[in-house]
Amino acid sequence: MGITITKERNDAVKSISTLTEVNVGILGMGSYVPSNVITNQELEQKIDTTNEWIVAKTGIEERRHLDKEKATSHMCIMAANEALANAGIAAGDIDAIIITTFTPDYILPSTALIVKEAIGASKALPIDLNQVACAGTLYGMVLGTHFLMNPNHKNVLVIGAEAMSRIINPDDRSTYVFFGDAAGAIVLRRMKKGVSAGIFGWDLHSKLAMDVHIPSGGSMSPHNQESLMAGKQYLHMDGRSVWKSATTYLPESVLILLGKHGFRKEDIDLFLFHQANLNIIKECMNQLQMPMEKTFCNVMKYGNTSAATLPVVLYEALNAGKIKHNDFLVFATIGAGYFWGSMLVQFSMDSANFE
Structure with a gap:
């Protein structure tokens, strides 16, 4: 089954941006x-x-x-x-x-x-x-x-x-x-005036949660011998909660984004998700009812590289020939906090389209 957007969630969207005068x-x-x-x-x-x-x-x-x-x-x-x-x-x-x-x-x-x-x-x-x-x-x-x-x-x-x-x-x-x-x-x-390609818009959200956090090292709990011995200087993660949040928020954000800009899922040439876990990506594509052929993954080689995953997977998808001039792309990422969102881009390979 595909994901649906509740009225409560849709009414809460306040962060869609459409770029008109400057692209x-x-x-x-x-x-x-x-x-x-x-x-x-x-x-x-x-x-x-x-x-x-x-x-x-x-x-x-x-x-x-x-x-x-x-x-x-x-x-x-x-x-x-x-x-x-x-x-x-x-x-x-x-x-x-x-x-x-x-x-x-x-x-x-x-x-x-x-x-x-x-x-x-x-x-x-x-x-x-x-x-x-x-x-x-x-x-x-x-x-x-x-x-x-x-x-x-x-x-x-x-x-x-x-x-x-x-x-x-x-x-x-x-x-x-x-x-x-x-x-x-x-x-x-x-981009030059009159060129329609580039970043069309985004959908951003946030919600405070401690599912992924580093317990010590900040002003709330500075490092001390006790915290270091307990391993509180390391990343702690509730894997089940991360799974639930990612597989809910990411496809939901994608559908909100596309709906606001008048796009169908089928209009998108490639969906690029945060490379946290291959199973999460598969579930997000399943929720969107899109085939895995419409995404690109490198989490198998690199694991979750946090903030680096989006630019690295975009770079490798381009070099692998998965992205063509004027293709429509959707990026979707989620990070600890939680922060999550999606972005709609028409990718231009023509340098003459830029100022």
């Missing part, structure tokens, strides 16, 4: 995944799990872990440089850098500032979007689109990156098998 598109993309592959068979030797259990529950076969001497900014820099090269612009042309991650290099200083100076984006405004988790890149794209409504700005670099291996408990199979490290970067630019 923004994706000019270039980049991706970085560490070379260190961690297979399920390796995890079998470390924790109480099996390859069969991991694949059955998550679809994940392997994930990547960042080298210990490197930090999140390293992945951001690598993805950013590729995105700039693919966009055909220099770092000095960037007006803002939005980095979304909850595994920054430091609490202070800014990871966005570290990346800005490393790539030579001398005039860019560095912005750190630190607590949106897996929905971060979608929210970063919304923020970047608003930034580009100012005619004085031309290019925004949005980077989703996560060093999840640094905040998951290596002794906890309920979290350790799920996550990996990666970064993805997207260059946004205004």
